[in-house]
Amino acid sequence: MQHGEGLGVVGVLGGMGPLATIDFMHKMLKATPAASDQEHVPVVVSSIPQVADRTAAFRGEGASPLAAMVASGRRLVEAGAGLVVMPCNTAHLWWDELGPALGLPMLHLVDAALAEVVDRAGAGARVGLLATDATIASGLYPNRTPPGSGLQWLLPTAGEMLQHVMPGIAAVKAGDLPTGRALLGQAADALARRGAQALLLGCTEIPLVIDADSAPLPVIDATGALARRAVAWSLAQRAPLAA
Amino acid sequence: MQHGEGLGVVGVLGGMGPLATIDFMHKMLKATPAASDQEHVPVVVSSIPQVADRTAAFRGEGASPLAAMVASGRRLVEAGAGLVVMPCNTAHLWWDELGPALGLPMLHLVDAALAEVVDRAGAGARVGLLATDATIASGLYPNRTPPGSGLQWLLPTAGEMLQHVMPGIAAVKAGDLPTGRALLGQAADALARRGAQALLLGCTEIPLVIDADSAPLPVIDATGALARRAVAWSLAQRAPLAA
Numbered sequence: 066m067q068h069g070e071g072l073g074v075v076g077v078l079g080g081m082g083p084l085a086t087i088d089f090m091h092k093m094l095k096a097t098p099a100a101s102d103q104e105h106v107p108v109v110v111s112s113i114p115q116v117a118d119r120t121a122a123f124r125g126e127g128a129s130p131l132a133a134m135v136a137s138g139r140r141l142v143e144a145g146a147g148l149v150v151m152p153c154n155t156a157h158l159w160w161d162e163l164g165p166a167l168g169l170p171m172l173h174l175v176d177a178a179l180a181e182v183v184d185r186a187g188a189g190a191r192v193g194l195l196a197t198d199a200t201i202a203s204g205l206y207p208n209r210t211p212p213g214s215g216l217q218w219l220l221p222t223a224g225e226m227l228q229h230v231m232p233g234i235a236a237v238k239a240g241d242l243p244t245g246r247a248l249l250g251q252a253a254d255a256l257a258r259r260g261a262q263a264l265l266l267g268c269t270e271i272p273l274v275i276d277a278d279s280a281p282l283p284v285i286d287a288t289g290a291l292a293r294r295a296v297a298w299s300l301a302q303r304a305p306l307a308a
Numbered sequence: 309m310q311h312g313e314g315l316g317v318v319g320v321l322g323g324m325g326p327l328a329t330i331d332f333m334h335k336m337l338k339a340t341p342a343a344s345d346q347e348h349v350p351v352v353v354s355s356i357p358q359v360a361d362r363t364a365a366f367r368g369e370g371a372s373p374l375a376a377m378v379a380s381g382r383r384l385v386e387a388g389a390g391l392v393v394m395p396c397n398t399a400h401l402w403w404d405e406l407g408p409a410l411g412l413p414m415l416h417l418v419d420a421a422l423a424e425v426v427d428r429a430g431a432g433a434r435v436g437l438l439a440t441d442a443t444i445a446s447g448l449y450p451n452r453t454p455p456g457s458g459l460q461w462l463l464p465t466a467g468e469m470l471q472h473v474m475p476g477i478a479a480v481k482a483g484d485l486p487t488g489r490a491l492l493g494q495a496a497d498a499l500a501r502r503g504a505q506a507l508l509l510g511c512t513e514i515p516l517v518i519d520a521d522s523a524p525l526p527v528i529d530a531t532g533a534l535a536r537r538a539v540a541w542s543l544a545q546r547a548p549l550a551a
Contacts, residue, residue: 082345100482102325102357110353114345140387239343
């Protein structure tokens, strides 16, 4: 199979979780100006959910997901993807190993989200972060924050993580969206009470139950930010700008 | 890439249209008993919407979609799929050429839908069919109906096809769901008035706007029927029954 760079085929390394993969694909469609099937962006997806739990691995309580992520990503290489994106925040903890193993360009979800935070909330904003234990404990968001942005991070407390955030994410993964919505909504409310000016949804399960209409403050959806960047990449491949 | 038969990897030849592909993936999730990511079914998807319009080709007014469908399907072969399914009714007009070109087992969407019609509406039922001009004019559903089932088909009139069904499907493909819902709802009402006892949604765009709650009579969703069969295939691969 020849690689699809010319066509701008986006490869989605998905399945983490599978509903978040579908949400990402839907957000790519919504980000594409199209009046017919043929105007939509070409996408190949590897949604292989048999990847070890990323948070458990980070905590040292479970096997590494890396080998399964590489195997899943190779399916995209074989299928002719020209770019790889990964709609799972926590999986980005293995970013440095994954890119060289696949040999394709990738877009980083956290960088896409941070660019939208700065655009929408403004430099110096106080941003509440909802994410998995591993994403928060690894410093994934603060460590990639552009130095000049002055963004200030506000995190859930350890108790809120254990009682609301992690059980809420697990409920979404199990398909129990009402429970997930209630638990994650409590965590969002707590961040708002402590002075967050914007809410960053930094786990791809969270925007499945919290959105701009239901949240107590402006929302930045990392999934949507990555989807918009992926569509822009593909459209640029299709019709390169004249120099 | 080795083929994924052991893992039960379902290959989805999608993009016809892309929103219907997402709907199909979502219906696979809903058909899977799973409490965590890892219990979901592994899926690879080729959603390449740059496939010539199937209805135009059938009418002799456009290029054949076959070469693009084969190229898209080969991405699934390369990605290690063990089975191919195609969430587009009209694309099944090229079924006989596609299977040998890919060399993988496939499940036929129309056969999946017909089995559910017989189960739910009963032998001898009068079934209203909503589908594209090409699906209807080719006799795709009546020609595959099991001889002993006694199903009776009721079709939209030519005027209803031109005024309601085809513009309704085009509106869904363009992302204008309210217009699609209104037009396709009128076509469903007409079939109900003429005595249909059940409604078969025989185009994957139609269940995006018409469902069991909104339809004037019991609904059989061909997309959902195929999704349930694909999940059953994958689960059987994972844990084969003892002989």
